[in-house]
Amino acid sequence: MAAQEAAVDSVRDREILVEQDHLDQVYRRLEEKIHEAEFLMDDAAKRGQVGTPGALAERDAQVFRAGIHLNRLNSEFEDFLFGRIDLLLGKDGKKGPDGAYTSVEPAEDAVRTDETGQYADIAETLHIGRIGVLDSDYAPLVIDWRAPAAAPFYRSTPVDPGRVVRRRVIRSKGRRVLGVEDDLMRPELTARLGGAMLPVIGDGALMAALGQARTHTMRDIVSSIQAEQDLVIRAPAASVTEVSGGPGTGKTAVALHRAAYLLYQDRRRYAGGILVVSPTPLLVAYTEGVLPSLGEEGQVAIRAVGSLVDGAEATTYDDPAVARVKGSLRMLKVLRKAARGALELGDTPARLRVVAFGRRLELENDELRRIRHNVLGGTAPVNLLRPRARRLLLDALYAKSGAAGRHTDPELAAELRSSFDDDVSSEDSFIDFLDAWWPELNPRGVLAAMADERRLGRWARRVLNPGEVRRLARSLRRDGLSVHDVAVLDELQAILGVPVRPRKKREAHPLDQLTGLEELMPQREESQRERAERLAAERTEYAHVIVDEAQDLTPMQWRMVGRRGRHATWTIVGDPAQSSWSDPDEAAEARDDALGTRPRRRFELTVNYRNPSEVAELAARVLTLAMPGMVAPRAVRSTGLRPRFAVARDDLERTVRQETQRLLDEVDGTVGVVVAMDRREEAARWLDGLGDRAVALGSLEAKGLEYDATVVVSPAEIADESPAGLRVLYVALTRATQQLTVVSGRRDEPDADGVPDLLRD
Numbered sequence: 001m002a003a004q005e006a007a008v009d010s011v012r013d014r015e016i017l018v019e020q021d022h023l024d025q026v027y028r029r030l031e032e033k034i035h036e037a038e039f040l041m042d043d044a045a046k047r048g049q050v051g052t053p054g055a056l057a058e059r060d061a062q063v064f065r066a067g068i069h070l071n072r073l074n075s076e077f078e079d080f081l082f083g084r085i086d087l088l089l090g091k092d093g094k095k096g097p098d099g100a101y102t103s104v105e106p107a108e109d110a111v112r113t114d115e116t117g118q119y120a121d122i123a124e125t126l127h128i129g130r131i132g133v134l135d136s137d138y139a140p141l142v143i144d145w146r147a148p149a150a151a152p153f154y155r156s157t158p159v160d161p162g163r164v165v166r167r168r169v170i171r172s173k174g175r176r177v178l179g180v181e182d183d184l185m186r187p188e189l190t191a192r193l194g195g196a197m198l199p200v201i202g203d204g205a206l207m208a209a210l211g212q213a214r215t216h217t218m219r220d221i222v223s224s225i226q227a228e229q230d231l232v233i234r235a236p237a238a239s240v241t242e243v244s245g246g247p248g249t250g251k252t253a254v255a256l257h258r259a260a261y262l263l264y265q266d267r268r269r270y271a272g273g274i275l276v277v278s279p280t281p282l283l284v285a286y287t288e289g290v291l292p293s294l295g296e297e298g299q300v301a302i303r304a305v306g307s308l309v310d311g312a313e314a315t316t317y318d319d320p321a322v323a324r325v326k327g328s329l330r331m332l333k334v335l336r337k338a339a340r341g342a343l344e345l346g347d348t349p350a351r352l353r354v355v356a357f358g359r360r361l362e363l364e365n366d367e368l369r370r371i372r373h374n375v376l377g378g379t380a381p382v383n384l385l386r387p388r389a390r391r392l393l394l395d396a397l398y399a400k401s402g403a404a405g406r407h408t409d410p411e412l413a414a415e416l417r418s419s420f421d422d423d424v425s426s427e428d429s430f431i432d433f434l435d436a437w438w439p440e441l442n443p444r445g446v447l448a449a450m451a452d453e454r455r456l457g458r459w460a461r462r463v464l465n466p467g468e469v470r471r472l473a474r475s476l477r478r479d480g481l482s483v484h485d486v487a488v489l490d491e492l493q494a495i496l497g498v499p500v501r502p503r504k505k506r507e508a509h510p511l512d513q514l515t516g517l518e519e520l521m522p523q524r525e526e527s528q529r530e531r532a533e534r535l536a537a538e539r540t541e542y543a544h545v546i547v548d549e550a551q552d553l554t555p556m557q558w559r560m561v562g563r564r565g566r567h568a569t570w571t572i573v574g575d576p577a578q579s580s581w582s583d584p585d586e587a588a589e590a591r592d593d594a595l596g597t598r599p600r601r602r603f604e605l606t607v608n609y610r611n612p613s614e615v616a617e618l619a620a621r622v623l624t625l626a627m628p629g630m631v632a633p634r635a636v637r638s639t640g641l642r643p644r645f646a647v648a649r650d651d652l653e654r655t656v657r658q659e660t661q662r663l664l665d666e667v668d669g670t671v672g673v674v675v676a677m678d679r680r681e682e683a684a685r686w687l688d689g690l691g692d693r694a695v696a697l698g699s700l701e702a703k704g705l706e707y708d709a710t711v712v713v714s715p716a717e718i719a720d721e722s723p724a725g726l727r728v729l730y731v732a733l734t735r736a737t738q739q740l741t742v743v744s745g746r747r748d749e750p751d752a753d754g755v756p757d758l759l760r761d
């Protein structure tokens with residue numbers, strides 16, 4: 001047995017050496033390319049603006065390519081090279097631009113049969129990595145994971161192997177290959193490579209990845225993307241890609257890899273920017289590192305739904321009853337009224353007096369009101385109606401001046417009118433009046449005006465009931481914006497409009513002549529990230545919008561996101577069973593409006609890569625209560641560790657602390673303690689002194705996150721906190737990658753084993 005193991009080890013070592021050789025070769029080539037790139041960049045920077053447009057464009061293209069390499073190569077990739085496929089001879093002999101054969105299906109005579117069975121020769125070996133590298137004679141040393149030639153690495157299965165015989169995952173760190181894991185796609189076949197048998201090493205690359213301890217940042221899954229996920233990542237971009245799947249099926253991971261894929265496919269098109277909308281700042285922070293690890297950064301803005309409006313950062317959560325009002329389409333009517341009503345706040349003058357053509361002219365309150373009513377007739381943005389208001393005021397004053405009938409000659413009449421307008425509109429009293437009577441409104445001002453309950457009551461008449469008005473006004477008197485206020489502000493911005501102002505010209509930098517250079521030169525003053533942030537701040541629309549946890553967007557949030565993607569293509573990922581929004585039909589309507597009429601392609605992800613089956617089974621009990629008939633995704637791992645149930649008799653803090661400490665001792669990575677929203681701050685104090693591997697979070701903040709172990713505190717409290725509470729509890733129960741502890745209080749009615757009522761079979 002020992003001899004057998006040693007033999008396996010030596011095959012393994014030999015195979016590691018084979019891959020090490022290849023990696024060394026790749027790095028040698030990369031160094032050459034880095035030198036080339038540096039030289040090109042340097043040269044281009046020196047020669048700046050010199051040259052004909054044609055020559056500049058040519059150099060531009062060179063710099064662009066060199067810049068991509070330099071920038072990406074300089075990033076420290078943990079595993080630059082991570083995969084390899086050994087392929088049979090293809091149906092035809094055509095090669096793609098990356099130097100690999102394009103045929104997906106094997107040639108008819110690729111597999112032969114003799115008395116010992118089937119046998120074949122490996123005709124092509126491809127290495128897959130984060131970016132493509134060609135040898136000096138244009139042979140592919142590494143294929144970019146997003147290239148068509150890399151697709152079989154992800155798609156091939158023993159049922160449908162295509163040309164792939166052996167699929168290998170290579171684990172490396174820096175320049176060292178640490179291990180290899182193989183999957184045989186055609187186990188029935190005896191395959192030969194360079195005259196020798198094709199060796200196969202171990203299995204379980206995916207399982208090894210899934211079992212790793214979690215940190216506070218998400219890892220990319222580029223080396224182990226599964227076939228059903230790959231279909232989503234590479235789906236054609238022209239349509240709306242809709243992805244549904246239960247907790248842990250990789251929706252977030254797939255969405256981020258799709259952003260990288262789209263950039264690879266059509267960098268020019270997506271230079272217009274890709275927006276990833278995430279539910280919480282915590283999830284943004286958790287996922288931020290994934291794209292840089294895939295070699296992408298500058299073109300993708302990942303923003304929380306509460307930070308989509310520049311200068312407005314949500315810092316609070318509304319209670320569910322208020323959130324329901326602020327998120328619903330009923331708000332639209334209220335806001336339209338408020339935007340118009342806000343014109344009359346403050347010191348609205350009741351009379352306009354001017355002197356023109358030597359006469360005193362006046363407009364009384366009634367006339368002013370009529371004019372205002374007239375101007376506000378349509379749905380045009382209120383701030384943009386100011387010129388029209390000004391015009392109607394001048395019309396009314398002119399009518400009073402008696403000058404209207406003075407000339408029959410149209411030319412003279414027009415001249416007279418124009419000099420009247422010039423006279424009046426340059427008069428201070430007219431200018432001051434207009435500023436006070438039709439002030440330029442801003443969303444924050446209108447929102448603040450809505451905090452007055454009586455006023456809000458007027459604006460919300462027949463739309464909200466008195467209780468809703470009271471709660472809404474009270475929530476607006478609080479310091480700080482809530483997540484839902486941000487969508488309200490954005491809507492107000494659209495209703496009010498921004499008057500056009502002349503834009504300041506940016507000073508031209510000589511290097512700006514070189515399209516694409518700026519974003520690719522890390523040594524320039526602005527870092528990639530700063531640039532991404534600046535672009536995101538300047539940009540109001542995107543070329544592609546990815547919505548993560550789409551089931552949670554309220555109708556008002558869909559409108560806000562929709563405004564950023566009016567001409568965009570879309571990828572929408574979500575899970576109805578995890579929705580914290582209580583009116584899915586209304587949200588679906590707003591979502592359909594946002595997505596427009598593009599054709600839809602629907603995908604479903606069915607495998608849960610996060611939770612061990614023990615945790616998934618417990619969570620499925622809540623799924624049955626929350627969404628009867630809905631099928632939970634299949635968990636691929638089992639740890640043998642059943643969820644633990646603890647009961648807090650009288651001291652919740654002590655029990656939670658003890659259980660957290662216990663889990664910290666058992667796992668290497670993080671422990672998340674999930675509580676009902678109104679216990680958030682208290683729970684953070686409970687964990688004082690336990691170190692930064694343990695974090696407390698409110699149920700809504702747990703969205704999308706994962707921990708090695710979680711403590712879910714009082715399922716009943718979480719389930720009771722909103723009409724969508726059971727679904728929120730389902731989210732809380734599906735965060736653990738290894739262990740789950742449920743702590744019950746009295747309200748949970750635990751049985752003798754400590755199992756709370758909601759989680760019993």
Ligand SMILES: Nc1ncnc2c1ncn2[C@@H]1O[C@H](COP(=O)(O)OP(=O)(O)OP(=O)(O)O)[C@@H](O)[C@H]1O
Nearest residue numbers: 221224225226247248249250251252253609610704
């Ligand atoms: N193919 C894969 N290889 C390795 N890890 C994977 C793979 N697919 C998903 N994972 C891992 O599974 C976990 C869950 O993925 P992710 O967070 O994207 O799921 P999700 O569907 O968005 O979940 P939720 O709906 O609960 O937010 C992550 O740790 C992710 O890295």
